[in-house]
Amino acid sequence: MSGITGFLGIDVGGTKVAVRVEGTGADPYRTTFRWSADGDVADDMAALDRTLAQVRRHWPGPLRAAGVAMPATLDTAGRVTAWPNRPAWAGLDLAAELRRMLPGTAVACADDGDLAALAEARAAGHDDLLYLGIGTGVGGGAVLGGALFPGTARGSFEIGHLVVDRCGRRCDCGRVGCVQSRASGPAILRRAAELRDGPVDPAELREAWRRRESWAVVAVDEACAVLATAVVGTAELLHPAAVVVGGGFADAFPDVTPLVERHARALARPGHPVPPHRPARLGGLSSLYGALHLARTLPVPALVD
Template sequence: MHTEPEHDPAATGLAAALDIGGTKIAGALVDGTGRILVRARRPTPAREDAETVMGAVASVLDELAGSPLWGRVEAVGIGSAGPVDAAAGTVSPVNVPAWRGFPLVDRVRARVAGRPVCLVGDGVAMTAAEHWRGAARGYDDALCLVVSTGVGGGLVLGGRPHPGPTGNAGHIGHISVDLDGDPCPCGGRGCVERIASGPNIARRALAAGWRPGPDGDATAAGVAAAARAGDPAARGAYDRAARALAAGIAATATLLEVRIAVVGGGVAGAGEVLFAPLRRELRRYATLPFTRPLEVVPATTGTDAGLLGAAAAALDPRADRAPRA
């Protein structure tokens, strides 16, 4: 457990936050201003059985509970890789095969002395974080995207995050932008994720003739480095990803009149390799007068987005923190 060096012990509104993904389970105690006061972390035993994965979650919670600040925790927020079903309190992360319909909210509630527990998907958590402390702060209507191994997202509508009935609203990665495109693992075809996720950017670049450099980096980060150096196949892969993202963002703006699109996740780390063609393509797709002012900006909450978003959900007095049958 790591305790941050600067915090106000008199601060109120403390939340325990969990950020659950395929590689790590992170936990934190977060105050009402968004300061992370205590941290804990375990690797996700993603290929193990369901109880082993839950054991890692329990270990993170136990470490947080060992803090002298634990007594001030009012609620617990969970941001999890999805799909999630916030109404039922269950999770089925694609990259944690043993968890299918796993009753995570019930299991966490049993370990936190009856404190309220709120579950959101990781895209919704990132959205809540960016609206609370990041680039979407001050916007009443926003779309936030996580572009990484997959492509997720979430919405802010009317000044507050809008997770939808099951917690999956805003999942832009599975909007189809190519009706005759490649089949997607979701069952659709030509989805944004199938074109713009990190593995699919790398797949496209390799198919077009790009080859990794001496460091052997065959990921989207390696493609981005090659694109900066002028490799045409690498630039083409990012241009195509940007076009898919622009089409999905424009469709969302047309439907919901969002005013800003905030893009985070590992692929966003490519910087202008991604954002320059994304802004250019967005001008081609967002053509109606009420969509033209749409801004596209990088996320600012970084790797803490999941924890901050889970805490924001937990501390929201309007949150639905109890699963329904």
């Protein structure tokens, strides 16, 4: 088989999808697209198929393996069991769909927060860290001793679904008081709209935050306090060497990382300092690079010329 072997990373988000293919001897190729607003699963699969066909046209050789970062809950076979942001995906055999779109390519799916944590640990040279990803939801992952904890065989690291307020808001998952219900991008926008007494879009929130308007400051600060609560509780159990804060929202609001750390320090017990907090080195691309790492580590048959 001629051409340059490629490895494909796919980061499936609640609002958009990022795709990157790379391999030795060719320039990487990256593209993104946004999901349609209606959430129809057939339309979504058609959009993904068109994008992957575009990638295959641009890449000069075979695609050996694809790693997929997913925020949805998957079973061990790669079937979607739940995804509040796109409920029509429930029951979708995503792994089978991707194998259909990528014939001859090995495919594996994993939690986006887990993959982001692994990518950030590799980028920072840390064997032990806690990762928070703030975007359409709140994801996360933990790397201990250089390996994911608890490990993909036992399930994903769902820090966004830690209950921090039993009398709080209802989460998209159906439970009350999850971190995600207070600290995801949409949750912060909803809180900002309440405080402003009118609708708020992401650009307006960024500009108001830059000008330090009170409604924007309170909305973001409250979310950071919730994230810090999750960090402190998790750090008591895992003792990570560092906390990395990433995701699209954190990438757009660089002040979020030190603000989470400030709240975490205020919650720390005497003699138990919180680990240092750092912004994600890979910015909003942590899950995408984690998906690429997954692709490179998949056991696949050797390609024969």
